[in-house]
Amino acid sequence: MDTLIEVKNLTLKFKTDEGLITAVEDVSFSLNRGEVMGLVGESGSGKSVTAKSLMNLNAMNAVYSPESSITLHSAQEEIDVLSLKKPADLKVVRGGAISMIFQEPMASFAPSITIGKQMIEQLQLHSDMSKQKAREISIEMLDRVGISDPSRRVDQYAFELSGGMRQRAMIAMALSTKPRLLIADEPTTALDVTIQAQVLDLMKDLVKDFNMSIIFITHDLGVVAQTADKVSVMYLGRIIEEGSVRDVINSPKHPYTKGMLAALPRLDDLDSPLKPIPGDIPSPLERPSGCVFNTRCGEVLGDQCSADIPSFTSFGKSRRVACHLYKDGSGA
C-alpha cells in the first residue's frame, strides 16, 4: 500500500491576547491509500485542528513550528501542504484532493444558496467543466448517496432537507470532486443513532467505490470501532496511543485510553456505575509539564510523569504508546 499523506512533527500554536496557546504538539502519523483512520479524543484535544491543518484551513492566528511538515503524495507530485500560501494553490487540498465534512450539516450549507448551486460552484472551481455537466454530476452524486428524487432536491435549500438527508448531501458534495482523502469531523454526532448507522454504512461503501482514505474525527469510540482500520488517540494536542482498532479497543495500554473505554456506558450491565475519568481537561493555557495526562492519571509513577515527556514505546508494527509505564522496548 502506498502512502497518501504524511504528517511529521506537527506543532501548532494559536497567537491570542493571552499569549501562544498550544493546540497540537509533535503529532506524526501517516495514512495509506484506502485506509480509514480514527482520530479520537475529548473536545479540546486538538483533533479538529490537526485535521484542518491538512487543508491549511486553520485561523489566521495559527503558527506552525518550523519542524512541522505535511506531505500529500499524489500520482505526479508531492505537495508540501504547509508551504502553500496562495488561495489558488490551496485549492488542491481544499476540495480538490482533500474534502471535509462537518459535524452540523445544516450549518455547513450556506442557507440562502441552493444545494445544487453550491455543488456546481465547487465542481467548476476544481475543473473546467460546463455548468450543465457540473449539474449532471451533482445530481448523479446526490443519487449515489441515496437521496431520492435528486433532480428536484438539487434545487432545494439545506433547510428543506431532513438531518440525515443533509449529511448525505454534504457527503455528495464533498465527494463530487473525487478527493483522495475525506476528513469527516464528527459526521454523525448530530444525527439520530439509526440515521448514524445508515450514514456510516454509506461512507464505508463509498470508501471502497472511490478508493479513498478517510480520517474520522470523533469522540465516539463506537463509531471508530465500526468504521476505522486504525486509530490514534489524542489528548491535549498530543497523540498518546495508536494502533489498529482491534488492538486499541481490546487491549488499551495508555491510562487515558483505558479510562475512556471504561467510561463508556455498558448496555449489558445496566447496574454498573459509570466510571468517568476524574478531573477536567486542563486549560490549554496551563499545559501540564511532562506527560500531558499526569494531572488526571490514576497510575502516576512519580516525578518522571510530571518531569519528562514520555516517548513512544512500540508494540508490534503499528502499535505505539507514549507512557512511562512502558519502558522502551520492554513491551510489558
Place this chain on the structure above:
Amino acid sequence: MLQFGKFVLTRAFLAALTLVIISLVVFTLMEFVPGDCAERYLAFKNTQGSGISVEDIEIERKRLGLDKPFVQRWTLWIVNAFQGEFGDSCILRVNIAQLLGTKFWLSLGICLSSLLLAYMIALPVGIISAASSNAYLNNGLKLISYLGLAMPNFLLALMIMLFSTIYFGDTLTGLFSKEYRDAEWSMDKFIDLLKHAWLPIFILGWSATAFALQTVRALMSDEIGKLYVTAAAARGIYGRRLLWRYPARHALSPIVNSLGFDLNRVFNELPIVALILTLTDAGALLIESLARSNDQQLAGAIIFLLTATIVSLNFLTDVLLAILDPRIRKSLIN
C-alpha cells in the same frame, strides 16, 4: 409566484390597516389639543386686531364641519388622507396638500439621501472591516462610529456652520439661494438645491452612517464566524467570492430589516437639524405647527405623512426580505 403575489397583497393590506390605526391615534391626539380649529383661527384673528364674537366661532365651527360627531369626522379625514388631501391649515388658511407638497418631498428626499449615503459607506466599510484583522483599521473605525453615535446632530450642524461662517463667510443655511426660493422648478433651481442640500444630508447621514456601520459590522462578524463559511473555504472557495457570496450575502437580510428603523431615526432627527439650518422643509413646518402656532390640522397631516412613509418602507423591506431570503419565501409559500 401566485403565493408571492398573495403575500405582497396581504402585507399591503396590513400596511394599510396600520395606517388606519395610526390615523386614529393621530386624529385623536389632534382632538386632545385644547380648543379646535375654529377657535384657534379666530383667536389668531383676534390678536391681529379683528373683533371676534362667540357667534363667529360657532359659524366657523359649522363651516369646518367640527360640529359633527368624532367618528364621522375621523372617517372623512382618513378617506381624504389616503387620497393625499388634508383640508386647510387652521391658521394659514391654505390647502395643506399644496402647502406641504414640495416641502414634504424635499424632506423625504433629504432623509432618503442621507440613508442612502449612510449605507453606501457602511456596507462596504462594515463588511471589509469585519473581514479584516487589521487592528488599526478596526479601532479607527470604532472611534469614528462612536463619535458619530455620541455627537448630537445639532452640535455637528452648529460646528459646521460656525466653521463655514468664519472661513467662507457663508452660514450654509436654507435649501435654496434667494433668487431661486420662489422660482419655478428648473435645472438651475435643482442644482442650487443640491448645493445646499448636501449639508443636511451629510449631518443626518453622519450619525446614520455610524449606526449602520455598527449594524453591518456586527452582523458581518457574526456571519463570518459561521460554519458554512469555513465549509466553503474547505471546498476551495477563496478571496472576494468567499467574502461576498457567502457571509456578505447572508448578512444582507438582517441589514435590510434594519432599514425601517433607520428611516424612523432620521425622521426624528430631521426637525432639529431643519430648525438649526433654517430649512424650509416639512421638518421645520412640523416644529412650527406644533410648537408655535398650534396648527393641529397641519401637524396631523405631517405626522401622518411621516408615519405613512415609514410604514411603506417597512412594507418594501418585507417584500425585499422575502425575495432575498429563501427561508422566508418558502415559509410563505408552504
